[in-house]
Every structure is written in C-alpha cells, then in structure tokens.
Amino acid sequence: MYPKVNEFVYLQVVSGDEKEAKTEYKSRISDIEEDALLIEVPMEVGHNRLKRLFIGEELSVYFMTESGTKNYFSTYVLGFTNDVVRQVRIRKPEPSSITQVQRRNYLRVPAELELAVGMKNGQRFLVVTDDVGGGGVSYFAESSNQVVEGDLLDCWLLVPYRNGSIEHVHFEAEVVRKKKLESGKQQVMLKFTGITDYERQKIIRYCFERQFDFRNR
Missing domain, CATH: 2.30.110.10 (Electron Transport, Fmn-binding Protein; Chain A)
Incomplete structure (x- = not known):
C-alpha cells in the first residue's frame, strides 16, 4: 500500500x-x-x-x-x-x-537492550529488556528486585540501529505486571506514562528495523 x-x-x-x-x-x-x-x-x-x-x-x-x-x-x-x-x-x-x-496497537519486537531504571526512592539499576515497542517494554529482573505493580520509574533505553548509530531514549513508565519465571527471575512489564513523540519514534524506528531483519532471515 x-x-x-x-x-x-x-x-x-x-x-x-x-x-x-x-x-x-x-x-x-x-x-x-x-x-x-x-x-x-x-x-x-x-x-x-x-x-x-x-x-x-x-x-x-x-x-x-x-x-x-x-x-x-x-x-x-x-x-x-x-x-x-x-x-x-x-x-x-x-x-x-x-x-x-495504530495508536493503540504499537509494534512490539523481541530485543535484548540495556535499560537503566531509576526508582522514586533514588535506587538505580541496569537490566536487559525482553521486548520493546512503541507503547512500552518488558525486562528481566532478579527476584530481589523490589519494584512492585504500580511503581513509576524513570528510564533510559540504549537503542542501536542498523547503520551503527546509537540513541538514548528517555521515558517514564509504570510497572503494570510482574511474572515469575522458572529460572527464578522475574519478567517486569512496563507501559509508557511519559514519553515525547520524538523519543517514541526512536523506538518505533528500531522495531521496524528488527521486523525487517526477521522477515529476511
């Protein structure tokens, strides 16, 4: 089309x-x-x-x-x-x-990207994402991680592109779900609550490139 x-x-x-x-x-x-x-x-x-x-x-x-x-x-x-x-x-x-x-159906792709997370109490830590999309991300956390559903987080996502350039995407997000895995780790799912259109477009562009790579495998 x-x-x-x-x-x-x-x-x-x-x-x-x-x-x-x-x-x-x-x-x-x-x-x-x-x-x-x-x-x-x-x-x-x-x-x-x-x-x-x-x-x-x-x-x-x-x-x-x-x-x-x-x-x-x-x-x-x-x-x-x-x-x-x-x-x-x-x-x-x-x-x-x-x-x-569509606005309510952002593309989401599997991706292992570095994510820096800041909590309201000042605690900061680095994690690796499980997937990313225009509406939110999920990441893996150790069981000792103290985030709970409803927490508001301040995050920076490291986004690499196919041409070799790297972007740092800033956003605020809410913890919407936690899932315990057999490995003992937890999968933490976030939805964006504060992100500019410019920053969101960086993530969407990355998702397009990843989807294109998947199609050509």
Missing part, C-alpha cells in the same frame, strides 16, 4: 544532529514512478521554511490512512526534477517494508 498522488506525507531526516533529526517536515505526493515517489519540496511543520534535501540523504517517512493508521517506511533521496515546480525523487519502498501502526 503506497500513498496516493496528492496525499500528504511526513518525514524526518536521519541525522546525527539532534535538532535536525527531531524536526518534522510535510510534503505531498506529486507523482508515482515504477521505482520512485515524487514529492514536493518539504516544508517544516508549523513554519513556512522549505527544506533543502541532498542526494543520498536517508529519510524516515509516514503517511496516514482514513482510519487513522500511520504507515511508516524508510527511504532515501534519489535526485530532483527540473520541471517548472521542483520536485524531489525518493526511493519507492518495497511493499513488505511499509509497517502499519
């Missing part, structure tokens, strides 16, 4: 510059080719500033369906047209690489 001509798309430039990476731009599909999508020159959301893109720049893109589902894909700039109205040519993604995410 691809965006249609005249539909809006929203994009972010994959960049090591934090300010640039968190800036969202809006564009419109102007044409669809066999291997590319043509879009209007993007404009920063909330401003009237046009964004100059460069060949090879990696983009994180999503478009909305009428039902409110966000469709995400990664792409890169192929070039530009020299028509009366300048357009940007971006790589057309494979249909299988477009991931649909």
Whole structure:
C-alpha cells in the first residue's frame, strides 16, 4: 500500500544532529514512478521554511490512512526534477517494508537492550529488556528486585540501529505486571506514562528495523 498522488506525507531526516533529526517536515505526493515517489519540496511543520534535501540523504517517512493508521517506511533521496515546480525523487519502498501502526496497537519486537531504571526512592539499576515497542517494554529482573505493580520509574533505553548509530531514549513508565519465571527471575512489564513523540519514534524506528531483519532471515 503506497500513498496516493496528492496525499500528504511526513518525514524526518536521519541525522546525527539532534535538532535536525527531531524536526518534522510535510510534503505531498506529486507523482508515482515504477521505482520512485515524487514529492514536493518539504516544508517544516508549523513554519513556512522549505527544506533543502541532498542526494543520498536517508529519510524516515509516514503517511496516514482514513482510519487513522500511520504507515511508516524508510527511504532515501534519489535526485530532483527540473520541471517548472521542483520536485524531489525518493526511493519507492518495497511493499513488505511499509509497517502499519495504530495508536493503540504499537509494534512490539523481541530485543535484548540495556535499560537503566531509576526508582522514586533514588535506587538505580541496569537490566536487559525482553521486548520493546512503541507503547512500552518488558525486562528481566532478579527476584530481589523490589519494584512492585504500580511503581513509576524513570528510564533510559540504549537503542542501536542498523547503520551503527546509537540513541538514548528517555521515558517514564509504570510497572503494570510482574511474572515469575522458572529460572527464578522475574519478567517486569512496563507501559509508557511519559514519553515525547520524538523519543517514541526512536523506538518505533528500531522495531521496524528488527521486523525487517526477521522477515529476511
């Protein structure tokens, strides 16, 4: 499923510059080719500033369906047209690489990532996640860990990407469930109670990459 001509798309430039990476731009599909999508020159959301893109720049893109589902894909700039109205040519993604995410049904994937946890009493500890998603994470804990259901935690998640870059994602979360395992450890499930859209997108991007890896095994 691809965006249609005249539909809006929203994009972010994959960049090591934090300010640039968190800036969202809006564009419109102007044409669809066999291997590319043509879009209007993007404009920063909330401003009237046009964004100059460069060949090879990696983009994180999503478009909305009428039902409110966000469709995400990664792409890169192929070039530009020299028509009366300048357009940007971006790589057309494979249909299988477009991931649909509904607000109440975030993609969740198995992942062993480092998670730094801070409790309200000042205690801090490091754990390894079991899975992560746009709505929360779970991790393994020793039985001596004193978190209980309902606790509010302050967390930092270390998120590595396929291109070698690493992000630190900050969020606040609530312990919603604890499950004792045969090994004696506990699985602790968290849901996000305080996370910015920018930080959530970092996790969602990681989940997309992981899902793509699973599909190609």
